[in-house]
Amino acid sequence: MKDLQPNSNSETITADLLRPLSKPGLGWYTTVTISGLLVLLAAVALGYQFTKGLGVWGINRPVFWALDITNFVFWIGISHAGTLISAILRVTGAEWRRPVTRCAEAITVFALMIGALFPIIHLGRPQFFYWLVPYPNERGLWPNFRSPLAWDFFAINTYLLGSIIYLYLPLIPDLALLRDKSSGLFRRVYGALCLGWRGTQLQWDRLERAVRAMAVIIIPVAVSVHTIVSWDFAMTIRPMWHSTMFGPYFVAGAIFSGIAALILAMAVIRRVFHLENYLRPVHFNNLGLLLLTMSLIWFYFTFAEYLTSWYGNEPEEMAVFRSKVSGVYAPLFWGTVVCCFAIPAPLLAIKRFRTIKGTMVASVLVVIGMWFERFLIIVPTLTQPKFTFNWGSYTPTWVELSLTAGTFGYFVLLYSIFSRLFPIIAIWEYKEGLPLGEHGEQTVVGVPDAELESV
Amino acid sequence: MDTEVRVLNNRHEAVAALQQLERDGVPKSAITVMSSEPLHLECEGPKTRIPLFGIIGGLLGAAFAILLTVWTSKRVGLVTGGMPIVSPWAFGIIVFELAALGAILMTLGRMVVEARLARRGRGSDYGKMVAEGKIVIEIDPGATKG
Amino acid sequence: MKEETKSNKPQWGMVIDLDRCTGCEACVVACRVENNIPAVGPEEAAKGRSINWIRVERYVEGEYPDVKVKFMPVLCQHCEEAPCEPVCPVYATYRTDEGLNAQVYNRCVGTRYCANNCPYTVRFFNFFDPKWDAPLEKALNPEVSIRPRGVMEKCTFCIQRIRKGEEKAKDEEREVRDGDVVPACVQTCETKAMYFGNLADPTSEVSKLSKSNRAMRLLEDLGTKPRVIYLNKGD
DSSP, X not given: OOOOOOOOOHHHHHHHHHHHHHOOOHHHHHXXXXXXXXXXXXXXXXXXXXXXXXXXXXXXXXXXXXXXXXXXXXXXXXXXXXXXXXXXXXXTTOGGGTTTHHXXXXXXXXXXXXXXXXXXXXXXXXXXXXXXSOOOOTTOOOOOTTSHHHHHHHHHHHHHHHHHHHHHGGGHHHHHHHHHHOOHHHHHHHHHHTTTOOOBHHHHHHHHHHHHHHHHHHHHHHHHHHHHHHHHHHTSOOTTTSOTTHHHHHHHHHHHHHHHHHHHHHHHHHHHTTOTTTSOHHHHHHHHHHHHHHHHHHHHHHHHHHHHHHHHOOHXXXXXXXXXXXXXXXXXXXXXXXXXXXXXXXXXXXXXXXXHHHHHHHHHHHHHHHHHHHHHHHHXXXXXXXXXXXXXXXXXXXXXXXXXXXXXXXXXHHHHHHHHHSOSSOHHHHHHTTTSTTTTSSOOOSHHHHHHHHO | OOOEEEEESSXXXXXXXXXHHHHTTOOGGGEEEEOSSOOOOOOOSSOOOHHHHHHHHHHHHHHHHHHHHHHHHHHHOOBOTTXXXXXXXXXXXXXXXXXXXXXXXXXXXXXXXXXXXXXXXXXXXXXXXXHTTOEEXXXXXXXXXX | OOOOOXXXXXXXXXXXXXXXXXXXXXXXXXXXXXXXXXXXXXHHHHTTOOOOSSEEEEEEESOTTSOEEEEEEEOOOOOTTOTTTTTOTTOOEEEOTTSOXXXXXXXXXXXXXXXXXXXXXXXXXXXXXXXXOTTGXXXXXXXXXXXXXXXXXXXXXXXXXXXXXXXHHHHTTSOOOTTSOOOHHHHHOTTOXXXXXXXXXXXXXXXXXXXXXXEEOTTGGGOOOOSEEEEOOOO
């Protein structure tokens, strides 16, 4: 594979990675404008919804949840790109992770913030969302810890806080670097954020230990979050929701869509900020292989899930099954299979196509496919309650569609602002990998020993 | 006597300088090495207790979660769906999440304490040099005497 | 392990004789008037936003011309082990010691999770602010609270009438008996297809009818233990 020659000069690296902060370029402004407009559209839709009531959505009886929960599950899924993947790569000591980790961790934080918005704005009375918080109150009530939504509340908040800390810890040395390189207000803000980092060897040692400890803690938390999201459905007694394998099925789907989002984010960053020397084909190749693995796992789970329903042949399950496989939702269902498996799997399996462009195409399809997969899990089951008398249908309104578009805009906007304020590639982590191996391409285990030999 | 500062260009020079200091009989506790990337040198200081604090945080979080769920559920005392008021299966999930939260917060807190971060008046005087990729060795004469 | 609400209070239940139901929907109208249920209008109703705490389901059996239409009034089944209750994170729905599935409007934040887990689809959401075309707003029942936009609602077994009946029995220093509490739907039923009373009292009419060999419960295999019992000929 033809690969670009990475830079090994320390000063050039610092300059390259800090350039987006001072000269973001035209691409950045265009991105921010477009995404900002989408956020504005969603804000208008949200204001309209808050004044009129949830009736402006397409939801009805029996379809009480639709795009709101689709977006919730989808974005929580995307959030699994970052922290989980970065943590697994850190724990296993994969050297190629170095330019990838921060892109990934930032995705987690922003995707989670967006995902966690939906359980609030989808409430009939969003002004009372804080009633899920356990605090002594004048109503003498506490949350019902038997409810999966209470589990959600704890899981998402733990994951969000953990992910922010996990993003923040490796950012501290870079914040100190920014403090020393900036002036005025920025110097004061970066100075406050870096907590007086001096770069002593004791600080480095403790920071790396803490990051390793966090990586170990955050992996089970990430798994638990999407498992609990799946349990919102699996705990009910609805056909094709009440499934024991929903936990792992959702976690696999989450990692799958998360990797796709990460590849897309990296491809955009690479282009917009001219970081071709840092995010190199090898990174896309490796992530493409991970995406291929997840595509196969997704197909395996989906097949297992649908086979079980079909073979069991229970009338209520079959009603939902048929509507997806051969009924009104069939185009979406088979579209999902094409987007998540039929095209990406062969595309990523063939080495010649596992390029930056190839992985991007696969990732776009996977992101679209996984959004519709979430939709297909939620809506077909709800349209068909046990009594056929109550069967319904669902069509989204402009409000829901605007909110959906707005989530993508909001994500891009937050991500763009982040990459403008903080280096999107961890400078110190990247440099740390330099004297070893062939600039991050080879896996080096036991850093101090390898270094001693070369002295 | 002022603090002595040596500025070095790379890790190689830094290792040589440190070996020289050791030969000169400067105690390790008097030397502070600052760099813009981890050098993986032998690091002076007490043994780390970050993992221990993480585990303690996890236990505290779990204990808090058990108390919170059991106490509040009994206090509210409403039956839902015929489930027991104290439902260990369901509460176990809250216990897991709060254990993780406790571990995360204690790990962070302990790291900040051990790395001597977030202290008043500890702004780096050599920041510019470190930011330019230099390695700064600071020798504290006070510690040399003591 | 099961948590049961043990109490000496009456355990309210309903019996509906399907063989007597003509599908006239008088119960639906009576319920609407008694419980201040807003009319959402034809367009919203077509979207599935109508609220009817009791509905009459129609099922057509057989092939033309040999067809049989069956009517089944369906309301909240007040399940003893209701799937809607535990999923609510804010205790807006729970089991009372009188065996009712209570819905507390003030606590409800509107997650709609309860409605998704109700196998009988008898829970309703207020998609908009409730409104009544003039002069219907002058006919509102002062004994029933109006539910704001964004909360769930459902059949209460006419809790206001239950309270009144219990007070009356208490004033007369006796136990509640048949006839003390008559929900609006039962009161209106032309063909006397509906009965309401205390299932804990073995002498009450509902108790006796519930032991009939025609008795059945909806979706019995789910184990929700409904407090609404249907009578159907044993064919």
